Amino acid sequence: xxxxxxxxxxxxxxxxxxxxxxxxxxxxxxxxxxxxxxxxxxxxxxxxxxxxxxxxxxxxxxxxxxxxxxxxxxxxxxxxxxxxxxxxxxxxxxxxxxxxxxxxxxxxxxx
Numbered sequence: 250x251x252x253x254x255x256x257x258x259x260x261x262x263x264x265x266x267x268x269x270x271x272x273x274x275x276x277x278x279x280x281x282x283x284x285x286x287x288x289x290x291x292x293x294x295x296x297x298x299x300x301x302x303x304x305x306x307x308x309x310x311x312x313x314x315x316x317x318x319x320x321x322x323x324x325x326x327x328x329x330x331x332x333x334x335x336x337x338x339x340x341x342x343x344x345x346x347x348x349x350x351x352x353x354x355x356x357x358x359x360x
Contacts, residue, residue, distance in 0.1 A: 273322070302330075306327055306330050309327075309333070319351065320354060
């Protein structure tokens, strides 16, 4: 996932992909140690990358807190923001059953 306001970096940039997020610090990886393996796995499974905005991440955080009573960190909200983008692109239909893994707590971001 990549914030739309940030530019690609490292060897991912040379391949037209990137992993960079402004607010979700856990996603900030300037040059992943296994970048070639990650790219090979993406190609082998015909996978790809996805771009989400900071606003979409914040909206997902708020929605999870209000609707599900779950306090997630921005890194955890990226999954819901990404799923919503896939639905908007019709890559996933709303009737599908999807499992999102929540990781990290939002407590460290309360300050």
